[in-house]
Amino acid sequence: MDYGALDAELRDRNADGVVHVGDRFDDDLRYLTGFSGPDREYAFVYDGEGGEAILCxxxxxxxxxxxxFSGTVVSAAEQEATTAGERAADLVSxxxxxxxxxxxxxxxxxxRAGCDLESTAVVERMRSRKTEAEIERIRTVQEAAQTGMARAETVLASTEVEGDPLIWEERVLTTERLRREANAAxxxxxxxxxxxxxxxxxxxxxxxxxxGDIPIKRGETVLLDLSPRGPEGYYGDLSRTFVVDLEGGWxxxxxxxVERAQEAAFDALSEGAGTLASTVHEETAAEISAYGFRPDGTPGFTHGTGHGVGMSLHEAPSLRSDTELEAGMVLTVEPGVYDPQEGGVRIEDLVVVREEGFENLTEYPRSLVPEVRSSGQ
Amino acid sequence: MDYGALDAELRDRNADGVVHVGDRFDDDLRYLTGFSGPDREYAFVYDGEGGEAILCxxxxxxxxxxxxFSGTVVSAAEQEATTAGERAADLVSxxxxxxxxxxxxxxxxxxRAGCDLESTAVVERMRSRKTEAEIERIRTVQEAAQTGMARAETVLASTEVEGDPLIWEERVLTTERLRREANAAxxxxxxxxxxxxxxxxxxxxxxxxxxGDIPIKRGETVLLDLSPRGPEGYYGDLSRTFVVDLEGGWxxxxxxxVERAQEAAFDALSEGAGTLASTVHEETAAEISAYGFRPDGTPGFTHGTGHGVGMSLHEAPSLRSDTELEAGMVLTVEPGVYDPQEGGVRIEDLVVVREEGFENLTEYPRSLVPEVRSSGQ
Incomplete structure (x- = not known):
């Protein structure tokens, strides 16, 4: 782990150390330590003077x-203090x-230990720009999401459409049955x-x-959003929408x-690093508007075009923010159109911003009519 | 959701309200709200005067x-404040x-809003004693863990033991392959x-x-600890240990x-509510000691006999604490013996303390030699 960004922040802020306390569900902490930890609090301490990273x-x-963890591990037996906060306080000043x-x-x-506290967002900034090693981990998780999607799409393509709702393997196909198949895959x-x-x-x-669990009917949209987490904590994020026995105009x-809107987002992203995040959203929303849907409400586009993905499923930057995109940022591109009377359509890929343009980490076909897929790619 | 315990705590402490802020990974918050939430902070507010539960x-x-959520939902549009903490501060005094x-x-x-803060552990206490509805949810998750264990045990029982490591479906069986099979099931x-x-x-x-991922060999212990989470947030917890082609004396x-130690724990638990948690651990450790292993270190028993399970995998009470067990507490009973030179054995069931005795929520056979299991029970 490269803590250079912490050193720089400490110098800029004229500060002596960084402390973070949380449990295994704290993604900043997992990012800083690689430690998958327990469901109770533990502490990370970075000592600016010696450049030493410590895990209590x-x-x-x-x-x-x-x-x-690649730094120094201090065991509980080595410290008199017992709570994570007190243990951290013993190691900094x-x-x-x-x-x-x-x-x-x-x-x-x-x-109480005499420290002056100042808040920092340095970890959020560090996390937003991924290393190549992080990108490879995310790519692997996204491939697994594709395998889950292929399983679900294959199930949808294998249903019997004679009656309503759909029948799969002799029973009614519900959202929960479909979820279990995708999750198991x-x-x-x-x-x-x-x-x-x-x-x-x-x-x-x-x-x-x-x-929830509801029957799936012919002719209606089925929207799947898969965001599994890999063993090292990184997420994937993939959405597709299908209709079995498609008829309807809506x-x-x-x-x-939505397809055209995603293309508009890709066009904006093809400018690469330096593009304003909000420009991507604006171009996407404008395209949705051009097709007669609302760009910012129902019936139409009700959310942002995308968000960062990494150690958290949702992290910086948002594509609605005025951030300048940087190389290494991993983002969802997920326009959608929703009408509570009709249904909803969303297509979501995961991309990484490059100096010149972007790379799509997703290789999954786009098709409204489900097909039998032999694998995730 | 019955907030009677919050009312009682507010009366006892002469306080006006309860505030809790966290994200979807905060188990207290999920317990209080039932809301599976986003991965960013949101607020729960309990107003003692009106007995009103509010979710921002x-x-x-x-x-x-x-x-x-069964209480009052306040949408972001209804409040000027934007952060979860500030939104909560607007609603209490x-x-x-x-x-x-x-x-x-x-x-x-x-x-800043003029509130006096006092800390409380009331939610931890509420959570430690489960309602029958919670127990049924945990039982369902434990049944799913049993299905996972049955799949893993069946894989182990189906290996070829001619060479070393074990071969399953024509490839080396590793801990990761076995994990994937259990997880998918x-x-x-x-x-x-x-x-x-x-x-x-x-x-x-x-x-x-x-x-991690290592090959599994004949004659060595294979220890599986499965603790999946159900859709409403409750965990199961189940461990078994197997040896393929058993020979060794250790x-x-x-x-x-370990089997006898678990029986000793069950004997202690058969006294039901009122039993001291630490008595269960002491009886268990004494039995391990009687078999010539250390009751509190290596080679022997290196952890506690059990812990509460509910909305968190590890919650109150610990069986090492001096808590008096109460009816409705759900606990693991998981003695183990470990020797870094030899291997490790752990057997873990999940039980609920009743007024008279206890009920085992686990119905999974105990056998050191793996067998083909048709289902989880």
């Missing part, structure tokens, strides 16, 4: 910390940079479906985070608008 | 909050109870393997949280010690 390992997790949302008790321990590829597998059908496609119109 | 829903998540680890910026917003049951599937082989069984001795 929780009891029973010393071995795992040694295996996963002077001006300490912390994230805004550091646990309140940790802040109090640090202040992703698990076999070594990634974890961590509760983010959103599958909507018909009107519920307009409900952006629908994870579904076709919405699909064409 | 993040943008784009209003629909999901309405669907999942007087003495406000917060968890110790509330985000520091939320604490500052509340103080659990995903098909509708639960999520969220990165906690620990599978050790041989010496690496002594490394309690091993998630593996047999360790297994007998």
């Amino acid at each position: 390992a929780p009891q029973l997790f010393e071995e795992q910390a040694q295996r996963e 002077g001006t300490v940079l912390v994230p805004q949302s550091i646990p309140h008790d940790t802040a109090l321990w640090l202040e 992703m698990a076999l590829e070594g990634v974890n479906p961590v509760g983010n597998t959103v599958i909507g059908a018909g009107e519920r496609c307009a409900d952006l985070h629908f994870t 579904e076709r119109r919405a699909y064409v608008a | 829903a993040p943008q784009l998540f209003e629909e999901q909050a309405q669907r999942e 007087g003495t406000v109870l917060v968890p110790q680890s509330i985000p520091h910026d939320t604490a500052l917003w509340l103080e 659990m995903a098909l049951e509708g639960v999520n393997p969220v990165g906690n599937t620990v599978i050790g082989a041989g010496e690496r069984c002594a490394d309690l949280h091993f998630t 593996e047999r001795r360790a297994y007998v010690a």
Whole structure:
């Protein structure tokens, strides 16, 4: 792990150290340490003077910390203090940079130890620009998401459409059955479906985070959004929309608008590093508008064009922000059109910004009518 | 959701409200709201005077909050404040109870709004004693873990043992291949393997949280610890240890010690509510000691006998604590014996404490030699 950005921030801010406390679900901490940790708090300390990164390992997790963290591991037995905040406070002094949302008790321990606290967003900035090694990890997770999508698309293509709802393997196909098939296919590829597998059908496609169980009917949109997490903590993010036994005009119109909008986003991104994030969103929304849908509400486009993906599923930058895109930023490109009376269509790829243009990390076909897919690519 | 315990705590503490801020990975918050939320901060506010529970829903998540939360949903558009902490501060006054680890910026917003902050552990206490509805959710997740274990045990029982390492379906069987099979089987049951599937082989069984990829050999212990998470956020927790082509004396001795230790724990738990948690651990450790292994170190028992399981994989109470067990507490019972030179054995069931005795939520056979299992039960 390269902590050069922490050194630079400490110099700029004339500060002495960085402290971060959280549990395994704190993505900044996992990014800083590589430690997949326990579900209780532990501390990361960066000492600016010696350039030393320290992990205060929780009891029973010393071995795992040694295996996963490249810096110095301090075991619980080596410290008198017991809480993560107090242990961190024992290892720093002077001006300490912390994230805004550091646990309140940790802040109090640090202040009691005489430290001056200042908040920093340096970790968010570090995370937004990925190294090639991080990009390869994300690519691998995205490939597993593609395998999950291929399984789900194949199931949809294999349904019987005689009656309504759809029948698959002699039972009614529901969003939950489809979710389980996609999740199992992703698990076999070594990634974890961590509760983010959103599958909507018909009107519920307009409900952006629908994870319930409803029958899937012929002629309605089926929107799948797969965002598994890989073993090193990085996410993938892939959405496709299908209609079995397509007839309706709305579904076709919405699909064409969304396909064209994604192309407009790609056109904007082809300028590469230096492009304003909000320009990508504006170009995308304008294209949706050109097809007769609202660019900023229902019926139409109800969310942003994309967000950063990495150690968190949603991280900086947002494509609605006025950030200048930098090489190495990994972003979703996911226009959508929703109408609570009709359904919803979204297509989502994952791309990485390059100095010149961008690279699409997704290689999954786009087709409104589901086909049998032999694999994810 | 019954917030009676919050009312009682507010009366006892002479306080006016409860505030909690976190993201979807904050299990207290998910417990209080049922909201599976986004990966950015949102706020829960409980107003003691009116007995009103309020969720400050993040943008784009209003629909999901309405669907999942039984109290009042306040949308982002209804409030001028934008951060979760500031939004919460707008809705409370007087003495406000917060968890110790509330985000520091939320604490500052509340103080700026004139609130007096006091920390509370009421949510941890509420969570430790499960309702029957919660127990049923945990039972369902445990059943899915059993299906995962059955798949893994069947794979082990189906290996070819001619050479070393083991061969399964014409390729070397590794801990990662076995993990993927178990995870996929659990995903098909509708639960999520969220990165906690620990599978050790041989010496690496002594490394309690091993998630790496190594070949599995004949005659060595294979330790599987499955702890998937269900769609409503509750965990299961199940461990078994197998040896393919068993010969060694150490593996047999360790297994007998661990089996007997688990029986000793069950004997202690059969006293039901009122039993001291630490008594269960002491009886278990004493039995391991009686078989010639260390009760508190290597080679022997290196961890506690169990912990609470619910919305977190590890929660109160620990079986090493001096808590009196209460009816409705869901606990793991997981003695183990580890020797870095030999391997490791752990057997883990999930039980619920009843007024009289306890109920085992696990129905999975115990056998050191793997067998082909047709299902999880």
